[in-house]
Amino acid sequence: MARDFAALASPGIRGLASYDPGHDIVALRHRAGEHGLLELGGNESAWGPSLLALAALRSELDTLELYPDPRGGVLKHALAEAFGVGTDRLLLGNGTHELLMQVAQVFAGPQRPVLVSRYCFAVYPLAAQAANARLDVVEALPKEHPAQPRGHDVEAMIAALRPEHGLVMLANPNNPTGTWLSTAQLERLLSAAGPDTLVVLDEAYGEFLNQPGCESALGLLRKYPNLLVTRTFSKLHGLAALRVGVLVADPGIVTVMERVRESFNVNSPGLAAAAAALKDTAHIATVLHETAGNREALAIELRERGGFVHPSQTNFLLVDFGTPEAVATIDRGLLARDVVVRPMRGYGLPSCLRITVGKVEQNARLLMALDAVLAESGLHLCAAAGTGSVKGTGP
Numbered sequence: 001m002a003r004d005f006a007a008l009a010s011p012g013i014r015g016l017a018s019y020d021p022g023h024d025i026v027a028l029r030h031r032a033g034e035h036g037l038l039e040l041g042g043n044e045s046a047w048g049p050s051l052l053a054l055a056a057l058r059s060e061l062d063t064l065e066l067y068p069d070p071r072g073g074v075l076k077h078a079l080a081e082a083f084g085v086g087t088d089r090l091l092l093g094n095g096t097h098e099l100l101m102q103v104a105q106v107f108a109g110p111q112r113p114v115l116v117s118r119y120c121f122a123v124y125p126l127a128a129q130a131a132n133a134r135l136d137v138v139e140a141l142p143k144e145h146p147a148q149p150r151g152h153d154v155e156a157m158i159a160a161l162r163p164e165h166g167l168v169m170l171a172n173p174n175n176p177t178g179t180w181l182s183t184a185q186l187e188r189l190l191s192a193a194g195p196d197t198l199v200v201l202d203e204a205y206g207e208f209l210n211q212p213g214c215e216s217a218l219g220l221l222r223k224y225p226n227l228l229v230t231r232t233f234s235k236l237h238g239l240a241a242l243r244v245g246v247l248v249a250d251p252g253i254v255t256v257m258e259r260v261r262e263s264f265n266v267n268s269p270g271l272a273a274a275a276a277a278l279k280d281t282a283h284i285a286t287v288l289h290e291t292a293g294n295r296e297a298l299a300i301e302l303r304e305r306g307g308f309v310h311p312s313q314t315n316f317l318l319v320d321f322g323t324p325e326a327v328a329t330i331d332r333g334l335l336a337r338d339v340v341v342r343p344m345r346g347y348g349l350p351s352c353l354r355i356t357v358g359k360v361e362q363n364a365r366l367l368m369a370l371d372a373v374l375a376e377s378g379l380h381l382c383a384a385a386g387t388g389s390v391k392g393t394g395p
């Protein structure tokens with residue numbers, strides 16, 4: 001009989017389900033027809049990396065036999081300049097996923113629970129469980145909320161805060177909802193958190209947030225020593241494959257987290273490309289401008305087809321198609337046409353799909369495929385009313 005090795009794992013790991021990456025992208029790529037696979041499921045950048053980043057990466061290929069710089073010095077200096085902070089406030093990670101797991105490993109545990117909102121990024125519950133920490137989930141705003149449907153309810157989070165909470169983890173803007181919080185809301189939360197509660201503000205999509213009264217939390221670091229901000233090179237900078245993330249916090253927090261960092265956790269091509277990407281302000285401006293424009297145009301099209309599109313300040317849209325059955329039909333139909341989006345069942349949103357904003361021609365292909373699926377299935381969407389039914393048979 002096969003041995004139950006899981007029984008030997010720590011209690012948290014025993015109860016853990018590993019991260020669900022969604023569709024098998026590699027298998028789908030192999031299967032795709034002549035137009036190739038349109039990948040709109042991972043919130044990656046349709047614009048790809050900066051040419052400066054690619055040149056920097058190539059220059060590292062001659063020295064692959066050498067370990068990377070364990071201090072990440074070049075990237076840290078570039079980040080310190082870009083963020084206006086000292087290098088002693090920076091901790092580099094193999095993507096922010098690694099940093100989020102590490103922060104829970106260090107600061108959460110059986111007596112130090114983690115507070116999150118419903119519909120938070122999937123890694124937070126994973127990180128809490130792996131650290132044997134209890135997860136306290138605060139109900140999100142309702143779908144009917146006029147400004148931030150299913151967004152984080154900051155007042156409810158403040159009410160749920162307890163001195164024993166080791167961590168509060170939230171993303172601004174949030175994945176998967178795309179919703180966002182103002183600086184004033186964040187400050188209310190930060191002021192309410194006790195001195196022993198660390199607040200992790202995940203700004204994976206922070207650069208896309210362009211609303212009055214919404215600044216990066218990087219500017220709050222000096223005022224709130226218990227604030228940790230994370231940023232990634234996987235989204236705006238189009239370097240998801242290289243796995244580079246950064247955590248910015250009080251030097252004391254960085255020092256203690258350094259103790260569990262694997263010494264060569266960020267590879268040389270990643271370090272070099274990320275440092276160069278920060279300097280390519282023209283590429284950054286193009287990606288931000290085109291993403292915002294294409295996102296709003298795509299949102300209009302999806303609303304016209306009956307989808308409930310959550311407002312978004314990110315590079316993706318969360319779309320409620322009314323019912324899990326409608327989502328299954330659309331997802332299946334899109335896949336048959338080599339278009340990948342992300343079903344949200346794992347996030348407790350079974351009537352939703354998350355769709356990455358692409359270039360104009362990619363969004364047009366998505367909409368054409370969607371129209372074909374709707375016509376073929378007879379699906380009639382009226383997600384604002386919470387229905388997605390086949391004509392004549394539904395409510």
Ligand SMILES: Cc1ncc(COP(=O)(O)O)c(C=O)c1O
Binds near residue numbers: 097204232233244245
């Ligand atoms: C909110 C949020 N945080 C962190 C990450 C992880 O990013 P990275 O590629 O840096 O691990 C993602 C990726 O989708 C995300 O959506």
